[in-house]
Amino acid sequence: MRAAVVRTFGGPEAVEVVEAEVPEPRAREVRIKVAASALNPVDAGTRSGAFGGAGKQVGLGWDVAGTVDAVGVATAWNVGDEVVALDYGMTKPVGAHAEYVVVPTDAVALAPATADAVHAATLPLNALTAAQGLDLLEPAPGRSLLVTGAAGAVGGYVVQLAAHQGVSVTALAREGDEEFVRSLGAAHFASGGVAPAGFDAVFDAAVLGERALEWVRDGGAYVGVIPQAQPAPVRGVRTSAVEVAADGARLAELVRLVDEGVLTLRVAETYSLEEAVKAHVRQAEGGVRGRLVIVP
Structure with a gap:
């Protein structure tokens, strides 16, 4: 699969799209086929080395919206469920800016019924x-x-x-x-x-x-x-x-508020995974209202 990562720290030019192994879910984990993933300031921090990980491949992306396509044991989720999740972690080798991501089962919530995946991806983080x-x-x-x-x-x-x-x-x-x-x-x-x-x-x-x-x-x-x-x-x-924590139950409450019209999902622009560098450049320019979203 393809994934956006950094192997040397720096500006937007440090972002690479590489081939990586499709991750396999373990107990109490699910694998999500990513439909969309928002780009956040924390990704710029990761890219610049603010959270460490020197000498390693570090994955980008915390937000995910997509479809469960594999499950480990001890999970209530089913293949085919449309979900959102927070892929928490500062220096993971592959993040949510990828074609597939594995997350703990308790980090997941059903996706909003009233929004497409691109907009839903702006919710979790x-x-x-x-x-x-x-x-x-x-x-x-x-x-x-x-x-x-x-x-x-x-x-x-x-x-x-x-x-x-x-x-x-x-x-x-x-x-x-x-x-x-x-x-x-x-x-x-x-x-x-x-x-x-x-x-x-x-x-x-x-x-x-x-x-x-x-x-x-x-x-x-x-x-x-x-x-x-x-x-x-x-x-x-x-x-x-606040130090954000993955919380599927709380995320489900927020999804409910989206469907009730209480919360507004805002997308500024979308980019393909291959355009990850362009997305980082745009974020660095500032003045973005809403989130930039990467679509694998």
Whole structure:
């Protein structure tokens, strides 16, 4: 099978499409024939060597939408099931940017009934990050939440999930994104990298760090999206960072919200697997609204 990998670290040019063995599922694993897989910032980090793996082949891709085509023992999934999954791992030899991928059975959920595979592939990593980050903040209905990078893939899901929970959301984004983030459920809008202070919580999807921490009220809460890189606590503010985990049951809840129209799946552009370098170049250029998706 074909897979996008890096064997030397660097920019987009470091990405290679190579031949690899089709993986076989073991106990409590399933193999998915990949229909689509989103490209995420974590893939750029992997490509550049931020997570290690020097001297090894490192696979790219965490998101997968496709069809179960082989199962190991002790799994409830069946060949032919249309699914989505998070293929978690920083330095795996082959990732989800491939024709086939093997994942743990408890990382899998049925695919949305209302979306095609390309759109479904944008859900697992970003929506799980949003949901698990909100768990750390523990926002309550009526409380105030500032979301930085609210028009981005993670930030957009945070806005929708929090608004669905009855939280008063202020979206911090570019001026031209106001109409969009309000359509996601933001009650208030801020731009120019400046927001008022006094929020009960901040979800810092834009990685502003200490600047975003200043906008949290004394005794509030802050969550970032880079594990173990959150700013130090001040003024009694509880700080943390979400480290996403594969969770098929939670992913199934998010799929349900997609089918109910609560969550919006956004695709910016699609690329073939052979065009993986072009996809990485486009991501590096910035300004992408939605996710770039690779189709094997």
